[in-house]
Amino acid sequence: MPTLTIATRKSPLALAQTNMVAAALHELLGFDIQLMPIVTTGDKQTAWSLEKRGGKGLFTKELEQALLEGRADLAVHSAKDLPGDQPEGLEIAGYLPRADPRDVLIVRDGIEAPATIATSSPRRRLQLGMLYPDAEFTEIRGNVDTRLRKIAHDHVADATVLAAAGLGRLGIGGWEGLEFRVLGFESMVPAVAQAAIAVQCRAGEGAAWAKCFHPTTSRRVELERAFQTQLGGGCHTALGVHVTSDTLWFFHDGVGLRSLPLSDAEIDTPHDTSAKFLAHFGLSN
Numbered sequence: 001m002p003t004l005t006i007a008t009r010k011s012p013l014a015l016a017q018t019n020m021v022a023a024a025l026h027e028l029l030g031f032d033i034q035l036m037p038i039v040t041t042g043d044k045q046t047a048w049s050l051e052k053r054g055g056k057g058l059f060t061k062e063l064e065q066a067l068l069e070g071r072a073d074l075a076v077h078s079a080k081d082l083p084g085d086q087p088e089g090l091e092i093a094g095y096l097p098r099a100d101p102r103d104v105l106i107v108r109d110g111i112e113a114p115a116t117i118a119t120s121s122p123r124r125r126l127q128l129g130m131l132y133p134d135a136e137f138t139e140i141r142g143n144v145d146t147r148l149r150k151i152a153h154d155h156v157a158d159a160t161v162l163a164a165a166g167l168g169r170l171g172i173g174g175w176e177g178l179e180f181r182v183l184g185f186e187s188m189v190p191a192v193a194q195a196a197i198a199v200q201c202r203a204g205e206g207a208a209w210a211k212c213f214h215p216t217t218s219r220r221v222e223l224e225r226a227f228q229t230q231l232g233g234g235c236h237t238a239l240g241v242h243v244t245s246d247t248l249w250f251f252h253d254g255v256g257l258r259s260l261p262l263s264d265a266e267i268d269t270p271h272d273t274s275a276k277f278l279a280h281f282g283l284s285n
């Protein structure tokens, strides 16, 4: 039986996600799987704020290097952490079926409207600012457990925001002293590719893996990623894009929160569709 080497980050969430990919490939193809855990720049520099230091590739570069050098056969990423364009020589083989794409507002028990919300994401800050106009924003760092403890016990803020998918994959459905409020798309548009797990391979090898992955997730996420690529913003721009079977949910600083109907044909032509909608929003460069 051939052994497949999969590059992964080492965080508990990354390992949970990579194990899902490994289980799927083992089940479908019978491969033995070996994980290659890699510490990325983003993992080392926990003191950096991702938003301030720019660089979305912070969590992906070292894994991509392992693929390019032939040390790994596949790399698994949170699709949300991937930059818009794929690096030369690599492509996305596919995605696992997307989990719950919504964000969750996590509020200390007894608080109705949080006065302080800990999140450094401009996308989350701007949209929550419309929901809670009097709220002030602070930063929060550390893994998910640490963040929840900081809200429940240390009172660093009244609330924070985390992706439902990440919480779900860590098996966290609630927390003593905290209330979990799932935010609908009409009040919080998710990040591009939120809740999707991307499997990356060397360019030209993707077709061999295609049958293992989820075409519906690919179609929708590739349209979301087309908006990100065309806007070219990186993580400084407050951008939310989420595609469902028939609707585009869009949030952008200056445009606000919008939802528009989407046809199957539009979903299948991501480049043209994102160009058309960005022109409609007045965001064409």
Ligand SMILES: NCc1[nH]cc(CCC(=O)O)c1CC(=O)O
Residues within 6 Å of the ligand: 013, 078, 079, 080, 081, 161, 162, 163, 165, 166, 193, 194, 195, 196, 197
């Ligand atoms: N921002 C970092 C990040 N990248 C991917 C996830 C996990 C969920 C997902 O796959 O979208 C998270 C945590 C979060 O935003 O709460």
